[in-house]
Amino acid sequence: MSASLTGGERLALLERMLLMRRFEEEVISAAAAHKYIGRNHLYIGHEGVGGPALVQLGARDVTHSTHRNHGHMIARGVDPGKALAEIMGRAGGLCGGKGGTWHMTDPTRGFGSTSAMVGGSIGMSVGAGFARKQQGEGVSVALFGDGVLDEGISYEALNYCSKFSLPVLFLCENNSQEGAHITSMLAAKRLTDVPASLDIETHVVDGADAEAVHGCVRAALAKIRANSRPIFIEAQLARWPGSHQMRPEHTTGVTDMSLVWDEARITGEHADWVRHHDPIRLYAAKLLAAGAASKDELLAIDARVKNQMAAARAYAEASPFPDASAALENVFA
Amino acid sequence: MARKTFATGMLDALGYALQTDPTVAVLGAWSFIRDRGLPIEQEDAFFDRYGDRLIDPPTSESVIAAMATGAAVCGMRPFVNFGTSSFAFEAWNQMINETGNAHFMSNGQLKAPLVFHMYCGIRGGGAAQHSQSPQSMFANAPGLELVLPSTAADAQGLLRTAIRSDNPTIFLTHTKLLQWMGDTPDGDFSIPFGKADVKRAGRDVTVVATSLMVRESLAAAEILAKEGIEIEVVDPRTIVPLDSAAICASVEKTGRLLVAEEAVATCSIASEIITIVAEQSLHALKAPPVRVARPSAPLAYAPTLEKAVTPDADKIVAAVRRMLNK
Numbered sequence: 001m002s003a004s005l006t007g008g009e010r011l012a013l014l015e016r017m018l019l020m021r022r023f024e025e026e027v028i029s030a031a032a033a034h035k036y037i038g039r040n041h042l043y044i045g046h047e048g049v050g051g052p053a054l055v056q057l058g059a060r061d062v063t064h065s066t067h068r069n070h071g072h073m074i075a076r077g078v079d080p081g082k083a084l085a086e087i088m089g090r091a092g093g094l095c096g097g098k099g100g101t102w103h104m105t106d107p108t109r110g111f112g113s114t115s116a117m118v119g120g121s122i123g124m125s126v127g128a129g130f131a132r133k134q135q136g137e138g139v140s141v142a143l144f145g146d147g148v149l150d151e152g153i154s155y156e157a158l159n160y161c162s163k164f165s166l167p168v169l170f171l172c173e174n175n176s177q178e179g180a181h182i183t184s185m186l187a188a189k190r191l192t193d194v195p196a197s198l199d200i201e202t203h204v205v206d207g208a209d210a211e212a213v214h215g216c217v218r219a220a221l222a223k224i225r226a227n228s229r230p231i232f233i234e235a236q237l238a239r240w241p242g243s244h245q246m247r248p249e250h251t252t253g254v255t256d257m258s259l260v261w262d263e264a265r266i267t268g269e270h271a272d273w274v275r276h277h278d279p280i281r282l283y284a285a286k287l288l289a290a291g292a293a294s295k296d297e298l299l300a301i302d303a304r305v306k307n308q309m310a311a312a313r314a315y316a317e318a319s320p321f322p323d324a325s326a327a328l329e330n331v332f333a
Numbered sequence: 334m335a336r337k338t339f340a341t342g343m344l345d346a347l348g349y350a351l352q353t354d355p356t357v358a359v360l361g362a363w364s365f366i367r368d369r370g371l372p373i374e375q376e377d378a379f380f381d382r383y384g385d386r387l388i389d390p391p392t393s394e395s396v397i398a399a400m401a402t403g404a405a406v407c408g409m410r411p412f413v414n415f416g417t418s419s420f421a422f423e424a425w426n427q428m429i430n431e432t433g434n435a436h437f438m439s440n441g442q443l444k445a446p447l448v449f450h451m452y453c454g455i456r457g458g459g460a461a462q463h464s465q466s467p468q469s470m471f472a473n474a475p476g477l478e479l480v481l482p483s484t485a486a487d488a489q490g491l492l493r494t495a496i497r498s499d500n501p502t503i504f505l506t507h508t509k510l511l512q513w514m515g516d517t518p519d520g521d522f523s524i525p526f527g528k529a530d531v532k533r534a535g536r537d538v539t540v541v542a543t544s545l546m547v548r549e550s551l552a553a554a555e556i557l558a559k560e561g562i563e564i565e566v567v568d569p570r571t572i573v574p575l576d577s578a579a580i581c582a583s584v585e586k587t588g589r590l591l592v593a594e595e596a597v598a599t600c601s602i603a604s605e606i607i608t609i610v611a612e613q614s615l616h617a618l619k620a621p622p623v624r625v626a627r628p629s630a631p632l633a634y635a636p637t638l639e640k641a642v643t644p645d646a647d648k649i650v651a652a653v654r655r656m657l658n659k
Contacts, residue, residue: 062403099440103438105438106442107442124399124402127409128404129403130358132407156395157400163391332500333500
């Protein structure tokens with residue numbers, strides 16, 4: 001048994017992570033069917049960070065996300081049908097088709113404005129922390145990738161939060177660990193050297209280990225709520241082999257739950273990622289080995305998720321494109 | 334009626350806002366309140382009264398703009414004072430890409446009610462980097478309201494509206510206007526956006542002027558009146574939204590249009606106003622419209638060079654005489 005999660009919570013977390021995965025697989029299949037335009041930055045491989053981190057947040061807690069926001073949305077309980085419709089540019093999308101994959105947001109689930117600029121949202125997270133401190137309840141969670149530390153504003157944001165003791169969790173998803181697509185060009189040896197130099201408590205956690213992330217974030221949130229000091233967590237991830245594509249593909253295959261218990265069938269070019277870095281397979285295997293879930297329970301969870309995504313896809317497909325008149329609406333409040 | 338400076342008018346508006354709305358907070362308080370020619374007791378009283386919401390952040394314009402936006406979306410009404418407007422260029426991505434777009438990108442779900450205040454214009458010896466007039470740059474970025482007050486009363490009333498507005502508002506104060514005295518209504522009052530003010534009525538030429546150029550145009554009007562020429566000085570007060578109806582109505586009356594603006598003429602507010610009049614009231618024009626604005630060159634430091642390109646009352650007078658062949 002995990003130190004911080006009940007049996008039911010563990011299964012619920014796995015189900016949420018699987019929904020995040022199946023959502024992205026639906027995005028890939030919808031893109032292949034030419035249902036929408038635009039580049040998508042998929043969250044595949046990150047579910048072990050956003051899932052366990054964000055399911056812990058309360059209604060007053062604010063998150064700011066990035067171009068890689070799909071998983072964050074689903075993790076916080078955003079309606080997957082409305083999210084998929086938004087990515088497909090439909091009127092029934094979260095933002096009526098105006099934000100698309102880049103700028104999805106849902107304030108009813110605690111999201112501020114989603115920026116697709118590298119470093120665009122980390123500063124707004126500081127503002128959310130400022131507001132919540134003034135208002136006396138809630139914390140702010142800044143979600144961003146390793147490349148953001150190459151931007152000057154990250155230094156300003158970290159400095160401001162530390163100087164003014166704002167309740168902000170900086171959760172950096174570092175997928176620049178290896179491979180050909182390194183996005184971090186930081187001269188410091190460790191990403192955490194930057195916040196540490198500004199008197200911010202830092203932690204490094206294995207981003208493929210959902211329960212390790214859950215525990216690390218849980219402790220950090222408790223501390224931030226208690227003393228209103230920022231904390232920086234670097235979740236280290238192996239980059240998903242398909243993450244750099246302009247047109248998304250099922251690079252590592254459609255997730256196959258039977259690979260959880262039938263490892264011999266893991267083959268092919270990306271077998272290493274599936275075997276050692278897929279956070280969903282790793283977590284399901286952990287629960288299976290611990291006796292926390294049976295094969296049948298895992299398959300039942302997957303069946304529920306697939307049904308939910310089928311309904312989401314149907315909703316999105318049925319939603320019309322927005323009327324041209326909407327192009328000039330909501331410029332001003 | 335109360336007689337006060339432009340700076341006092343703004344401070345009174347900010348004071349009323351802080352007093353009546355606990356969500357108002359000031360980022361960059363010191364340079365807005367200190368060194369603006371106010372009595373020191375007035376400055377101190379302000380800090381004593383609202384100190385917990387008067388914040389002086391690090392010199393980090395980018396995160397200041399970003400945090401104001403994040404806080405505004407979360408229920409605050411931040412008033413940001415950048416100081417000199419060119420400092421705001423450090424925050425360009427945040428203001429243009431994030432703040433101005435947040436409401437639209439979210440399809441109206443998010444609101445960013447905040448004010449970005451900055452000092453603009455040729456202040457004397459500012460050279461190229463401390464004399465910027467960025468108004469048309471902001472006007473070209475959808476989603477930002479743009480205010481250019483010219484008098485104490487307008488400064489106070491428009492700032493009240495700006496802080497109450499649910500939209501992000503750029504509020505540009507010309508440094509040379511800070512000590513200009515004017516009559517203001519007593520107590521708390523506000524002036525709506527998108528309503529031009531005819532600062533002086535006249536029959537011969539419509540002079541649309543913004544910010545400091547209103548004062549210069551009124552000075553020009555005095556000189557021209559002695560020659561029997563009556564110009565009508567129209568102050569749009571807000572550029573976004575713009576009261577184009579009032580401008581066109583004046584041109585329909587006078588048949589002549591001059592736009593006085595201190596910014597560089599290329600793609601300026603003046604260019605936009607002339608375009609609107611050409612589109613809507615071309616039939617009324619008896620002469621080609623004229624811009625009195627800066628040529629497209631960085632501003633030099635030396636006083637002689639600065640004066641050579643700075644639009645002022647004399648240049649407005651000369652342009653009006655040329656328009657009337659006098």
